[in-house]
Amino acid sequence: MPTIRLKHDLSDEQFKELQRYMDEMPIEYILAGLRFSYRRWLAKERGMLMVGRRSKVRQEVEMLTLEQARWRLENWSRMIKIYREKGYSYPTIHRIRKALMRIVNSYNKN
Incomplete structure (x- = not known):
């Protein structure tokens, strides 16, 4: 089974939350959420995020x-x-x- 390595330090709370998502959610939903978050983060970093x-x-x-x-x-x-x-x-x-x-x-x- 592949393992995931993170380059960020996590608190115990963050680790437990991440672990809970990984255990309970299907991987397709996790990846879809990460894609959305990544695109939103990129838009914000580039100054292109439109206000609601x-x-x-x-x-x-x-x-x-x-x-x-x-x-x-x-x-x-x-x-x-x-x-x-x-x-x-x-x-x-x-x-x-x-x-x-x-x-x-x-x-x-x-």
Whole structure:
């Protein structure tokens, strides 16, 4: 039976966790998980990892004032063009619009 040698030092906890995965999971699942993790790690190291949709929406609307949110909604066709130039998908742009509408509506209720 082949053995695996690691060039990293493991704590006892890490060793037990790794051993549990190796004992309980089929090798195909372990390798698939490692491939995914490796590709994600490479993308992060190269600076190519894209932030998630929620982060994009939060980043666009989190610090906006009521006036800024209202202006963006009133000039929505211009904003779509700007968001598309940033590389956002239409579903993400729609989520941004819904978040802007929530900001405006929450101020209107108060």
